[in-house]
Amino acid sequence: MLGRTHIALGLTTALLAATFIDSFIIADKLDSIALGVMAIAALLPDLDMGTSSLGGKFGILKAHHIKKLWLVVLTVLGIFTIVYLKETPIFYGILFILLLGAVFSKDFAQKGYHMLRNFTQGMVGIGFIAAAYFYHQPPLAGIGIILIVLLFSKHRGLSHSIVFVLLNYIIIKSIIIFYDYVDYSLLFAISMTSHIIGDMFTRAGVMLFYPFSPKKIKFPFTIKTGGKLENLLFFTMCLLAFKLIKAL
Numbered sequence: 001m002l003g004r005t006h007i008a009l010g011l012t013t014a015l016l017a018a019t020f021i022d023s024f025i026i027a028d029k030l031d032s033i034a035l036g037v038m039a040i041a042a043l044l045p046d047l048d049m050g051t052s053s054l055g056g057k058f059g060i061l062k063a064h065h066i067k068k069l070w071l072v073v074l075t076v077l078g079i080f081t082i083v084y085l086k087e088t089p090i091f092y093g094i095l096f097i098l099l100l101g102a103v104f105s106k107d108f109a110q111k112g113y114h115m116l117r118n119f120t121q122g123m124v125g126i127g128f129i130a131a132a133y134f135y136h137q138p139p140l141a142g143i144g145i146i147l148i149v150l151l152f153s154k155h156r157g158l159s160h161s162i163v164f165v166l167l168n169y170i171i172i173k174s175i176i177i178f179y180d181y182v183d184y185s186l187l188f189a190i191s192m193t194s195h196i197i198g199d200m201f202t203r204a205g206v207m208l209f210y211p212f213s214p215k216k217i218k219f220p221f222t223i224k225t226g227g228k229l230e231n232l233l234f235f236t237m238c239l240l241a242f243k244l245i246k247a248l
Helices: 003-018 032-048 063-084 091-103 105-134 139-152 162-179 185-199 228-247
Strands: none
Touching: 003 032, 003 185, 003 228, 032 139, 032 162, 032 185, 063 091, 063 105, 091 105, 105 139, 139 162, 162 185
16 A cells, blocks of 8 residues: 555544543644654554655655766766777777666666665664663664664565564553653554555555464455555545544
């Protein structure tokens, strides 16, 4: 499913639960922090995919930016080669290499983007772990570990499993207890679970019981990602979420 559908589904599911559980409510109304928690939780499982709505936030440069920079570098090298190496025996060899670089610039940009994005996510994860150690904030280490582990996770593997939901619930719960803040842990887990259930309606399915079983599980009835049925689901969930927010 698309990121927007996951957010709408996560908000609706968690808000529906909020109508029955008072711990989701702050001063008898839902605040922006609670909504933000639900939205992040709804997108978090796709952090194992660099092009996802949340995963893309770690991309300092987009692929098309890298491609443009790469072509500029090749152009500069081409001019340098023509001006200074025209009479040398390696002239045509270098021009051929530069031409290949231009032909495959799109592939280079895609790989460069994923490398840079993964590096950034890894550094942010290490930063959380370092902060947890040097500033004596143990719960932050959990965030760092999640960010790093997802770099090695197959798409719709660990991040789309029951184990991942429980692990994140424990981490969020520990953060809330440590900082003595409003308890959003169950809300977070419900919104994240909605993401996994939503992807079970797609043809690819999810590894629900990973790492105990790599088998992908899906519902008998599936919908196409970005198709008409998903668009209908998105608009329906948006309407329900809006009504629930007003009710709360």
